[in-house]
Amino acid sequence: MRPLRVLIGTLGLDQHEVGAIAVARQLRDAGMEVVYLGRFNLPPAIVKAAVDETVDVIGLSCHSWEYLYYVDELLGLLRERGLDIPVVLGGSVITAADARALEAKGVAATFGPTTVAEEIPEAIRRLGAARAG
Amino acid sequence: MARRGSDAEASMTQGQSHSGIPLKPVYTPADTAGLDYAVRLGDPGTYPYTRGRRPASAGGGGWIQHELSGEGAARRSNEQFRYLIAHGATGVDVIGDTPTMAWLDPDHPTARHAIGTQGVSVCHLGDYRDLYEGLPLDRITLSHSLPAPFAIAGLYLVARERGVDPAGLRGSTIQVPFYCEDCSYATHMPFALRLRLAADSIEFAAREMPRFHAFLEDTYYISDGGLDAVEEMALGFVEIRYLVRELLRRGVAIDRFAPRIAILVNCRMDVFEEIAKIRATRRIFARMMRDEFGARDPRSLAVNVTSHTSGLTLTAQQPVNNIVRGAVQALALALAGVQAIEISAFDEAFRTPSPEAHLVALRTQQTIQVETGVTKVADPLGGAYYVEALTDEMERRIVELAARIEAKGDPGALCDGGWFRTLFQNAMERHARELREGRLGQVGVNVHRMAEADDTLLREVAERKFEPCRERVDELRELRRARDAERVRATLGELRRVAAAKTGSLMTPLVAAFAAGATMGEITGVMRMGYGVPYDPLGHTEAPV
Numbered sequence: 001m002r003p004l005r006v007l008i009g010t011l012g013l014d015q016h017e018v019g020a021i022a023v024a025r026q027l028r029d030a031g032m033e034v035v036y037l038g039r040f041n042l043p044p045a046i047v048k049a050a051v052d053e054t055v056d057v058i059g060l061s062c063h064s065w066e067y068l069y070y071v072d073e074l075l076g077l078l079r080e081r082g083l084d085i086p087v088v089l090g091g092s093v094i095t096a097a098d099a100r101a102l103e104a105k106g107v108a109a110t111f112g113p114t115t116v117a118e119e120i121p122e123a124i125r126r127l128g129a130a131r132a133g
Numbered sequence: 134m135a136r137r138g139s140d141a142e143a144s145m146t147q148g149q150s151h152s153g154i155p156l157k158p159v160y161t162p163a164d165t166a167g168l169d170y171a172v173r174l175g176d177p178g179t180y181p182y183t184r185g186r187r188p189a190s191a192g193g194g195g196w197i198q199h200e201l202s203g204e205g206a207a208r209r210s211n212e213q214f215r216y217l218i219a220h221g222a223t224g225v226d227v228i229g230d231t232p233t234m235a236w237l238d239p240d241h242p243t244a245r246h247a248i249g250t251q252g253v254s255v256c257h258l259g260d261y262r263d264l265y266e267g268l269p270l271d272r273i274t275l276s277h278s279l280p281a282p283f284a285i286a287g288l289y290l291v292a293r294e295r296g297v298d299p300a301g302l303r304g305s306t307i308q309v310p311f312y313c314e315d316c317s318y319a320t321h322m323p324f325a326l327r328l329r330l331a332a333d334s335i336e337f338a339a340r341e342m343p344r345f346h347a348f349l350e351d352t353y354y355i356s357d358g359g360l361d362a363v364e365e366m367a368l369g370f371v372e373i374r375y376l377v378r379e380l381l382r383r384g385v386a387i388d389r390f391a392p393r394i395a396i397l398v399n400c401r402m403d404v405f406e407e408i409a410k411i412r413a414t415r416r417i418f419a420r421m422m423r424d425e426f427g428a429r430d431p432r433s434l435a436v437n438v439t440s441h442t443s444g445l446t447l448t449a450q451q452p453v454n455n456i457v458r459g460a461v462q463a464l465a466l467a468l469a470g471v472q473a474i475e476i477s478a479f480d481e482a483f484r485t486p487s488p489e490a491h492l493v494a495l496r497t498q499q500t501i502q503v504e505t506g507v508t509k510v511a512d513p514l515g516g517a518y519y520v521e522a523l524t525d526e527m528e529r530r531i532v533e534l535a536a537r538i539e540a541k542g543d544p545g546a547l548c549d550g551g552w553f554r555t556l557f558q559n560a561m562e563r564h565a566r567e568l569r570e571g572r573l574g575q576v577g578v579n580v581h582r583m584a585e586a587d588d589t590l591l592r593e594v595a596e597r598k599f600e601p602c603r604e605r606v607d608e609l610r611e612l613r614r615a616r617d618a619e620r621v622r623a624t625l626g627e628l629r630r631v632a633a634a635k636t637g638s639l640m641t642p643l644v645a646a647f648a649a650g651a652t653m654g655e656i657t658g659v660m661r662m663g664y665g666v667p668y669d670p671l672g673h674t675e676a677p678v
Contacts, residue, residue: 012246014231015319016317
């Protein structure tokens with residue numbers, strides 16, 4: 001079985017990369033393949049990279065409020081193209097109320113400031129397995 | 134050792150400072166036995182300025198009290214300044230939103246959801262007019278975390294329009310040519326252009342605005358990426374030394390610009406290490422300026438230290454605790470004798486400061502100043518066994534690390550080659566691991582946690598959001614339509630020519646283009662073209678010339 005492939009990046013002009021880098025390393029340590037897209041991505045570029053790189057999960061690090069607006073566009077593009085790649089969001093600015101709203105929209109999982117780091121690879125593994133199954 | 138509580142608590146009792154300096158349980162006269170007062174300390178206001186840049190005065194000391202502001206369009210930020218000044222702030226400290234800090238206009242396709250949400254959106258001269266509207270420019274200190282050439286051009290042009298002599302302007306602007314691409318301020322300009330813009334704008338200000346600190350070395354932002362206090366200052370000194378050499382190479386005399394070099398430092402929770410860092414920094418700077426660069430003016434030797442308390446130490450959990458962290462760090466900064474303080478506000482983990490958070494931060498500074506009496510005596514910790522031993526050790530480690538970095542080769546080449554990027558990434562990862570493994574204790578995060586349902590105090594204020602200022606896009610379209618297109622084209626063309634020539638000051642054509650109504654995004658784009666890189670680094674927009 002090939003290892004789980006996860007895309008990691010940030011949206012728009014959100015330049016805070018600490019979380020994205022830390023999570024990317026953590027996922028690699030957990031045996032996953034990380035396609036690291038870095039900063040300055042708009043939803044079409046994320047969808048294109050996800051398809052080109054045949055990733056199993058899209059993970060976006062959010063440390064500005066931009067994601068609140070980009071998430072709709074991203075989920076819309078995925079639906080339009082009939083892609084069922086789960087999208088997960090993580091970052092200190094994601095409040096409990098944001099998390100509920102995002103999950104209602106179709107975001108597969110969110111990791112806010114109170115998340116224990118070990119939860120992230122676990123949750124991503126579960127999402128990947130559910131999709132493969 | 135008795136185990137107390139969790140692992141995180143226990144870890145904090147281990148005998149080393151945050152940056153890893155081994156600590157003794159107690160310090161005694163033996164630790165300062167070799168300390169030669171005249172050589173290593175000196176009275177406040179005398180070489181090597183360890184004890185402070187200014188002489189002790191009967192009235193006691195004090196500092197400029199300001200709070201980082203910036204939200205929405207310039208008019209909204211101007212209201213914030215006035216609010217803070219009305220409540221006793223003695224300076225303005227403004228930061229740009231993410232498009233502004235990326236030197237992009239708000240109508241860039243990547244900017245629309247980020248306009249004015251994490252700072253002020255400023256991209257043309259009219260914005261600077263709005264930003265300073267009604268402020269007494271000749272009587273207030275204006276600190277800028279904005280792209281330096283534009284902060285200088287904007288302030289200079291607005292002052293002249295209002296009949297204020299630029300020679301009297303006070304304040305500062307950060308210069309971040311080295312580390313910006315890797316630390317949250319990516320400009321997508323080649324290093325050579327970034328360095329030239331820094332040196333050109335420092336030279337311009339030294340001539341036109343001689344009281345303005347156009348050379349503010351910002352070690353705060355690199356440190357808040359996770360570097361420790363030794364790394365923070367070592368990288369800072371690498372950048373300062375490189376820029377000083379560049380200015381000397383151009384034939385600018387050291388005493389023409391060195392009096393207006395300042396350093397913006399971070400202050401985290403290991404307060405004695407931070408105090409020692411600041412005292413050591415003053416000493417290292419004085420020695421470097423006198424012995425390495427031959428400065429003679431005493432003002433060139435005594436560096437101005439300004440400060441922000443650390444955003445990285447603030448937590449989304451139990452946000453009220455951030456008020457305490459800000460107070461502890463600000464007290465440390467007051468004890469270290471800095472020239473200005475900004476307290477990162479309690480809602481820092483969520484947003485740029487709300488009015489409530491601004492006021493609490495300002496009141497914290499005022500309480501320390503008015504009620505504690507810590508400013509009555511200069512360098513009150515001077516001579517303490519621990520503080521002097523730690524100051525010596527910080528100095529030794531900072532100097533040694535800076536030398537080790539410089540020995541790796543030309544720092545400019547290291548910068549372009551991504552060497553610093555790796556350093557920052559490792560530091561970020563190290564910080565995350567220290568928190569995860571509990572080696573760095575943080576109340577509410579890895580110790581003394583609280584159920585989410587109970588963690589409500591100040592949460593509503595901290596989590597309040599507001600919409601991006603998207604009307605800026607239409608305003609900008611109108612501005613571009615109404616301006617003198619021919620004058621804009623001509624000035625941008627000249628700027629591109631000077632950029633491509635790789636010689637002559639960029640500030641003259643940059644100020645002319647800005648005065649003609651060209652925007653920051655356009656001006657930056659044509660300078661990029663002059664250096665053979667795309668007008669729009671993200672590949673969305675076309676050059677206007």
